[in-house]
Amino acid sequence: MSESVLTQADMVIRTLGPAKIPNGLHTRHGSHPSLNRYISDEEKVLVNTLTHPSIKVADPPPMFEIAGAREKIFFDPTKLKVAIVTCGGMCPGLNSLLRSIVLQLHFMYGVSNVVGIKYGLQGFIPSYNHHLVELNPEVVSGIQGRGGAFLGMSRGSQPVDEVVDSLERLNIGLLFMIGGDGTLHAASQIVQEITDRKLKLSVVCVPKTIDNDINFVDPSFGFQTAVEEATYAIWGAHNEAKGAPGGIGLLKLMGRHSGFVAAHATLAMPEVNFCLIPEVDFDLDGPVGLLSRLSERIAQRGHAVIVAAEGAGQKFFGKDLGADASGNKRLGDIGVYLKDRINEHFTKLGMEINLKYIDPSYLIRSMPSNSGDRIYTTMLGHYAVHAGMAGKTGMLVTKWLNKFVHVPLHLAIAQRRQVKPTSTIWQAVREATGQPNLLNY
Amino acid sequence: MSESVLTQADMVIRTLGPAKIPNGLHTRHGSHPSLNRYISDEEKVLVNTLTHPSIKVADPPPMFEIAGAREKIFFDPTKLKVAIVTCGGMCPGLNSLLRSIVLQLHFMYGVSNVVGIKYGLQGFIPSYNHHLVELNPEVVSGIQGRGGAFLGMSRGSQPVDEVVDSLERLNIGLLFMIGGDGTLHAASQIVQEITDRKLKLSVVCVPKTIDNDINFVDPSFGFQTAVEEATYAIWGAHNEAKGAPGGIGLLKLMGRHSGFVAAHATLAMPEVNFCLIPEVDFDLDGPVGLLSRLSERIAQRGHAVIVAAEGAGQKFFGKDLGADASGNKRLGDIGVYLKDRINEHFTKLGMEINLKYIDPSYLIRSMPSNSGDRIYTTMLGHYAVHAGMAGKTGMLVTKWLNKFVHVPLHLAIAQRRQVKPTSTIWQAVREATGQPNLLNY
């Protein structure tokens, strides 16, 4: 769903019902005036800020609700039971986010009954026999500094009715779901099932994608840590390339559908000569194909660095490769494919090269988050709790144009964010690397 | 100058004159369509995105010019001589920015005559005898990974007429000035002098402030690196505090007028119990003053961490302390003052404390930038060159609401950015630390 066709109707966030007078909110600090800053649902932020005489905007223009503490809250903190679940693959910042949600519930709203679901949606399904984790400030103390996923995660969907059965059985009133595209789809179905069953049960999502590819989520948490870690790998690849005759450093980075990690890491360490992403087509063969350009580079400069997002060049894998446990389309391994094709190409040419292939993905995903992502996840946790306590459901919290906002789930899953070839970021990659067109006409 | 009273008239950027047909622009990559993305001066970005029924906006609302390559350029790349100067105090990202400007000039516009001015504005003044540095891609190769300031810097103003004399003598057509509030003021005066002398000389600024306190600049480059490094110091302070009976870690961080570094670092490492910034008043004595709150904390928990921005609590230093070489008001040393007052307080109480005072400022300023600041400075460099080649002058390039824009100098120096006590960031600090009000009524 492109930004330009949005109407105000698309922006509506569901709330569970009429809000109650808060009985736990902000009582900790008493009367200090700075805490009497409540957000009204009337406060909004524009979705678009670009203007040009030729651009027509809807009137009123599309706007997101601003996130923040509401004056009235929906749930009674003393009776509320909250569940938190983390789904999909690992991403820096998960633990900091988890800690922030738990502390915010506990200290700002006085909600002490919080459980963690082990190993993603599996944890809701009795047959897996995963236990619940009681979550309180002591349990989550210090976890923000560690990588990994405190609650564990799993890929793949689970039956929606069993999940909701489990939520009912556990008497959950507010569920925080942290996950990517698949998880947001699952959340959407869970919300529908909850609605059908007429339960008083809110679902608030925090989007998680190391690829930074969720619609209206910019950036996703963990993304800047991933880019930071990826730059070390590029540095290593560059050192390896310069250190051997015909040295070629080939790096595969995260990015199944969107090349944000590859593009940003390239900009952060612009020793890259070729950055390959799913959104920009390229050829291997032919006069301007990668292999030809690479031979020129090696002949002239003696070394080269190539960064490929994992979803780049999928046209080279003809047949359908099926899907993984999460229902994601299996991708051909572009890193190994490029390694083989490049080695073969230079063998034919009789040129000595020394190709070092590096796949740092798991190392990046499991790292602790950097300070930027810790700040971001701390604040996302605050806002997720504010939204949940206010009775919002079927939505996610995220940053949009530097403001924290509520985005309806259906907008977030309508399409993926991708690197536009005409965007400033791709333009910057082109300018920083001097990378030529690699597509034959 | 507050955002709400801006009119379109405030937004006007000067340009040097009618643009010429570009003769060097973008010829490197030939005909690839993605390079034919030029920005028109008609493309704008809104200054404000927050809306509420009660908010009245000007019609048309205030908008900034979008940064980017213009189809026509003002200077002849083969004849143009460019100077770059870095002023004030050290800041992570300076070298990455310098490299980006040089490479962009060289590779995208074919400008090869670029000189670096040593040690800030001193380098323009003959009596200092600083030599010029020839800048080309080879000279700046790899400097983005190093901390420090390749060209050197200096504080303090220099006579505007001597600077412009020097620019004339050197036959400079385009000057890039990188610096903070003082530098932007100087730039403004230099532009006026250039106008008075009717010279064809553009001045394009890139704002530099580790305090993140320049108007309409959010964030400033180096800021996220500073926060990252500051969190290590907080971590150390926290470890020291927990490791001794009555342990108190006291940390002074950058922030003369604005507490952004202290606030963000606190959010990134929320082991902080008290975060003191210039914008939020606090008492030391009295029933809710810091000393009283601190004794409570030590009595209950045995340890505490305090972060103070250097400009916090200046009311405790009665007399005027004069100004430094840059003309900045001298500040009382709040770190040492707090250290002494706290030690004295607990001595009186007869409680054992172990206060460790840490001032990591120089370590932070001299570090290499992290990947986020390298990306940012790489792009700022691109956009600064695009602006300069298009003949823009008397302006700066920066990011505003995730878009790169042109901001007129007079707006940037009209007032300082500060942490608003009602802002989301200060609210988040309050929520993350549980810090109480410290001001007696």
Added chain:
Amino acid sequence: MSESVLTQADMVIRTLGPAKIPNGLHTRHGSHPSLNRYISDEEKVLVNTLTHPSIKVADPPPMFEIAGAREKIFFDPTKLKVAIVTCGGMCPGLNSLLRSIVLQLHFMYGVSNVVGIKYGLQGFIPSYNHHLVELNPEVVSGIQGRGGAFLGMSRGSQPVDEVVDSLERLNIGLLFMIGGDGTLHAASQIVQEITDRKLKLSVVCVPKTIDNDINFVDPSFGFQTAVEEATYAIWGAHNEAKGAPGGIGLLKLMGRHSGFVAAHATLAMPEVNFCLIPEVDFDLDGPVGLLSRLSERIAQRGHAVIVAAEGAGQKFFGKDLGADASGNKRLGDIGVYLKDRINEHFTKLGMEINLKYIDPSYLIRSMPSNSGDRIYTTMLGHYAVHAGMAGKTGMLVTKWLNKFVHVPLHLAIAQRRQVKPTSTIWQAVREATGQPNLLNY
């Protein structure tokens, strides 16, 4: 006590009595042959390896007992109660060492009754009211990756009889004391008191000194981490120095009596021009004094980096400055003194300098240990437990010439290790920095 006058009599380690047949040792892994490697008290390692025709060695030459598992152990693991105490100032590796001792006791010897004493020797004294910490594998899980001191520490001595009263009251059979010179002296007195009281109570020490200045301990744990962290500070000082006209980076590093940290950090980041340590005398004034040499350097090269160990140049502080809580002689602050004298010197000369003074001490002490120190502390923990279970007392475990050995306490406290001006390390500092003599004749 110099190495050359040692005799075999000096090397004797006390053991508590006749060893018992082990009943818990190494039963976990059953019959694997590699675990049947027990060390006999007859296995020794030479104290000295240097030889020269002119060197006379005692016959037999001085030798240390080799550390390791003994076939017979003294204590019954099922009845033994163990205490661990960490004393003095913070040092990287404390937590890794603590974890290793606890795990080794638990898993290799089946000792599960282990308590941690809070805040050093204070924890033994009832009036401080510090609680005991139960130590088991779960409690210490993951602490090796964190800086700080899990049990807390304190400086200063406590009455020996009260400490031993407390040990008796708690029914401790084996005490691990981790600390520096003062702690080893205290341990020595505690052992004497235990002997006088005829208690079955072993005291095994692990030497801790970030200054690396304990006799026959080379290196001490935490030292290499301290050097690593110190190099970042030197890097920062160097960047600051190069970035300003007349830039001088002045760094104070740990080293009250011995300049090992300063010397090694200088070698690791040889941008240092002057390395000042307690063992090598220097003048400030006079034709070859530091100030004169520094002016030459600034005149010729424009910048300089000075590293001073905290104990350097104490001759400039005439009067006795008393002692701190640990009984250590108070030192004059050489860093601040040098800063003032250098600024004054150049003011007189009328030369512009920009001196940045950096004191990173607390940041270094509180950092987590690097991998080398984690390996070392893991192994020290193993060997300390082997020694303790075998009934050794009044000794410490350490590495000597790459072998883990037992050193009698009286040898370790007989004198301090210092940097010899003729040693290879100081020679290397001289060669790496080109630092001239700074002492007038």
Added chain:
Amino acid sequence: MSESVLTQADMVIRTLGPAKIPNGLHTRHGSHPSLNRYISDEEKVLVNTLTHPSIKVADPPPMFEIAGAREKIFFDPTKLKVAIVTCGGMCPGLNSLLRSIVLQLHFMYGVSNVVGIKYGLQGFIPSYNHHLVELNPEVVSGIQGRGGAFLGMSRGSQPVDEVVDSLERLNIGLLFMIGGDGTLHAASQIVQEITDRKLKLSVVCVPKTIDNDINFVDPSFGFQTAVEEATYAIWGAHNEAKGAPGGIGLLKLMGRHSGFVAAHATLAMPEVNFCLIPEVDFDLDGPVGLLSRLSERIAQRGHAVIVAAEGAGQKFFGKDLGADASGNKRLGDIGVYLKDRINEHFTKLGMEINLKYIDPSYLIRSMPSNSGDRIYTTMLGHYAVHAGMAGKTGMLVTKWLNKFVHVPLHLAIAQRRQVKPTSTIWQAVREATGQPNLLNY
């Protein structure tokens, strides 16, 4: 060649001839007494320090020459031309070593004619057309902080006579060869050829092996950096393992013949459950084989971490796999093999596992060295130059029992260093991991 059978005859280092009065040595600093510390060839260090009543040592015992400045030097610094070559694979510390050799030659001996050979031994062979690199203090400034190999490297041997032809043509008097086992063999042959041709040409080696597997070299430079970097990868593997149901982190580390990196990294991050090295045999199948032990671990604890040195388990690859360009035996890929066998095993069992396979080798090799390795390489460079200027040849410099010594080449290449299953380090791995025997009887 085992240490115990060494005789003094084995220890002889060749020198080129009668030494000359030094004419450049140590003149820089004039008369300072600490520089008059010359080493005599009579000063030695014992090879062995372990003693036991049952151990018989040769009389005199085996001893190495101590490294250091000799009073008389062989070469005339003003006429000497020096070459430096780096061979084999990348290793942290190469650049710091190169810088140290160049600076020591220049500043301590006044040798200014120094050339670098590009891409290892290839650089001597005219047909490769690699150019020479002039090496002086300015060129190598700052390279110690960067990873990679400034001169480039290559694997594989080159004809000895062509190398010596090239040395003659270039008029080289002193050659520094930095490399591993293959390079030391080549050096040995080059020395023989030089002897046969009666040339005045010294060859001084500095051993380089990231595997730490060269005889009488303990440790090799780069090894501690490799271990440090490897621990991050183990940390990542551990986080991945704990974060998924049946999570298994599988890590392949360097170590073709010797498991030092794997063993030390395991000790530094003892979350490892199984550490597999070439020196300790293990089974996959059978009641105590790895697969069986792994199923137990997963059933009981839910996750596991496995570290495998690349040379571990080669018995599973029946056929001879040939040799690589360096003449090294090709190894079966134990990482991929284990990954496949483990996945297959759990599929059969019907247990869900999530195996993440990580191969961080290239990232580790290309990193900059840590402070310990920078100190070590700085000093190795000093000592290599002292040895070379004194006319030593056919030897290497290294540290042995904390002393810098000269080791004859033939001793270093006589056999490999390996992890002895009865050594303290392997014992420590067993104790730290609780790893059981994995070999069926």
